[in-house]
Amino acid sequence: MSKQLSIGLLAIFLWLPLASTVASAPDLLLKMNAAFSEQDYDGIFTYDAGSGLTSIRVVHKILEGQQRERLVHLNGAPREILRRGEEVVSLVMPGDDLAVLENSIPSGPFARSFVREFERLGSSYRVEEMGEGRVAGRKARRLAVTPKDSHRYGFRLWLDAENHLLLRSQLVDANGRKLEEFLFSSILFGDSVLDDALESEGMNGSMVSHLTLKNAHPTAVSDRGQFPVNWSVAWLPPGFKMASADIRRKPANGQTVNSMIYSDGLATFSIFLERMPEKGAARMSARNGATVAVARGIMGPSNYFLATLVGEIPARTGARIVESISAE
Amino acid sequence: MSEQLRESLSAVMDGEADAFELRRVLDESRSDSKLRELWHRQHLVRDILRGDEIVHQLDLRARLLAEMEELSSQEGDEPIPEAQPKLDTTTKSPWLGRLAGIAVAATVALLVIVSSDYLIGGDEGAGFVGPGIAQSNPSGAPSAVLAPVMYDVATAADRQRTDALIIHHLQQNALNRPGGFSFVRWVGFDRKSAQNGRAPQAGLRSEGGVQAPTPSQSKDNKR
The missing domain is CATH 2.50.20.10 (Lipoprotein localisation LolA/LolB/LppX)
Incomplete structure (x- = not known):
């Protein structure tokens, strides 16, 4: 009887440290x-x-x-x-x-x-x-x-x-x-x-x-719609993977925008690609709290495109990612 | 800015400049914003060393008062636009038409526009690139490859486009993570500076609102 008890106690003592590692x-x-x-x-x-x-x-x-x-x-x-x-x-x-x-x-x-x-x-x-x-x-x-x-x-x-x-x-x-x-x-x-x-x-x-959100379907990453350019992002910080991608139109002017979200499991950033506006765009980097936005021009097969990265990552990292984008 | 000009400036600061040097610094400072910044900063440093910060404190006080005024105007002292009938838009694709109208409403200048090039180019212009003065790129020389399309100073259209993308990013994050605190960023997104029609120089507000970046701040920003 006492043997059983001691085995029981032993089991509890063994289990306790286990429980604390679980949490x-x-x-x-x-x-x-x-x-x-x-x-x-x-x-x-x-x-x-x-x-x-x-x-x-x-x-x-x-x-x-x-x-x-x-x-x-x-x-x-x-x-x-x-x-x-x-x-x-x-x-x-x-x-x-x-x-x-x-x-x-x-x-x-x-x-x-x-x-x-x-x-x-x-x-x-x-x-x-x-x-x-x-x-x-x-x-x-x-x-x-x-x-x-x-x-x-x-x-x-x-x-x-x-x-x-x-x-x-x-x-x-x-x-x-x-x-x-x-x-x-x-x-x-x-x-x-x-x-x-x-x-x-x-x-x-x-x-x-x-x-x-009911009818939301994940868009296949390969679905390029009317956006006839394949983008390649040559450099990503280790651990970041594409979480989703889609193509949509801007409410303001109906322009097509290709967007991709990347995540490392905690931090996220989005890359938006659109045709270069007629008047061009500023090469810039803006910050609001933790959110940074970096815009750069990219040479496509026949036109210029504008790539904007927005995310909660350091500006320097964001800039490096944007610099590595090219049209395939 | 040439080394010689820098030396002339030091000479002027030390009261050792001859008439020619003084003339030269004054002439140059009219067209060279970097020189003006440097001048201002050197004065600031000198004054603080001498212990007479009082002039700048007055500056600061004036700015604080101005900002208080701005703040109170944002917090509802302004007349609220006349109530409109509630729009209930459950119809298909309601966003397109309406948003076109809304989008016009101001740029979000609170975004601190911190330069064009310091992130990529490394240390050229060392010591002078920081919030507030980053946009003064007197040469304005566009980069070779994208010469026809990219420029250096953000316009209202640039800020508006960027803000829309930022909000979009925040929304997507929020909607895809119910209950997460990404909702916080979305709801908390702040466009208050926009109401004051703040110009691209919004950078001046950055990093604690100090007019000229202290050395440590500009270091932070270049890192």
């Missing part, structure tokens, strides 16, 4: 990702992308098996985004550039299959637990996500100790300079999240736009 730092990231869509929460966070502070309220709740979400811009330009399962509605004031929400012409939005691939993270980032902290009055576990090369940014993350929701994040460059920060100042979970909080109060004079 390893990369595993916490997986839990964080799941928490975004599985938890019910209602909170207010500030967001700083270097150009000023923004306050945003986010409400997320599973209602009758359906994900419902509401984001409200609390200062500056009034904006609101509502999600009901596959339906996304945005409310913005007339003239707000944010209204570019659009369906792509041939096939709907980008491939839905595109999700962060956390299993690939390990090759490009080191994920480590960095002790505990406190955010919005809640106990948090801190994670450091450090890039293994200079072609991507790092993150400092604070996850709720109980339910793993991301409570605070900082995006930092190679020098540890903070480019972007996101921080909850107050948050409620579970039953404290009321159904009413998901309903828009409406905005006087706002424009309402609808988008459905």
Whole structure:
């Protein structure tokens, strides 16, 4: 009897360290990702992308098996985004550039299959637990996500100790300079999240736009449509792979734009290729917080094209990628 | 800028310039923005060394006040456009027609236009390329290959096109990752400078709003 007990105890002791390795730092990231869509929460966070502070309220709740979400811009330009399962509605004031929400012409939005691939993270980032902290009055576990090369940014993350929701994040460059920060100042979970909080109060004079993700089909990367050029990107930072590609028309002028999204499992960038505008374009590099945009001209078989890279990667890396694009 | 001119500038700063040198620096500074920048910076450095930053603090104060005014005008002191009937657009492809109209509405100058060439070209123009002055490419010489189509100073059309692509990128990221914080970037996208019709010199606002980049900042930007 006592022998059985000691074997049982031994089993428990053996199992315990095993259990703690299962909840390893990369595993916490997986839990964080799941928490975004599985938890019910209602909170207010500030967001700083270097150009000023923004306050945003986010409400997320599973209602009758359906994900419902509401984001409200609390200062500056009034904006609101509502999600009901596959339906996304945005409310913005007339003239707000944010209204570019659009369906792509041939096939709907980008491939839905595109999700962060956390299993690939390990090759490009080191994920480590960095002790505990406190955010919005809640106990948090801190994670450091450090890039293994200079072609991507790092993150400092604070996850709720109980339910793993991301409570605070900082995006930092190679020098540890903070480019972007996101921080909850107050948050409620579970039953404290009321159904009413998901309903828009409406905005006087706002424009309402609808988008459905239901009929979105992934576009085959090889589908070139009426865009008679094959592009080759000769240099990519290690770990980045094409996640999706499609061809769409610009709402403003009907011009065809070829776009591709690349991801290393965490960071993403898009490459847009279009015919060079008649008046030409600026060779430029612009930055807004962590998002960089680099534009370069490319010589096609018979015309010039304009390549613009937009993404959350260092500008220098972005420029190097764009420089390596050529028409085949 | 020639080495000789730089020396002349130093001489002027030290009060050791003769009339000819002074004349030369003054003449050159009229057409050479890099020289003006350097001059301003050297004054700044000298003044700080001497401990009389006060002049520049006044500068800063004036700018802060101006920015406060801008901010308050963005936060709703301006008359809100008259309420329009709600548009409900569930019809097919509603975006095309409407967006054409919206898109006209201003460029997002908050994007810090940081130059054309420093990222690629390495260190030519060393020491003078940084936010705010990066666009002063006096030669304006287009690169050989793309001479007919690419230019160096971003126009309103360039900024508008780029902003649309940025928003597009943020939206795609947000829509493909429900609940993720990429939504944050999209909703938080900021176009406030646009309302003030800020010109390409938006670069001046970058990196903490310091007028002339400090050496460490320009180093950061060239890295």
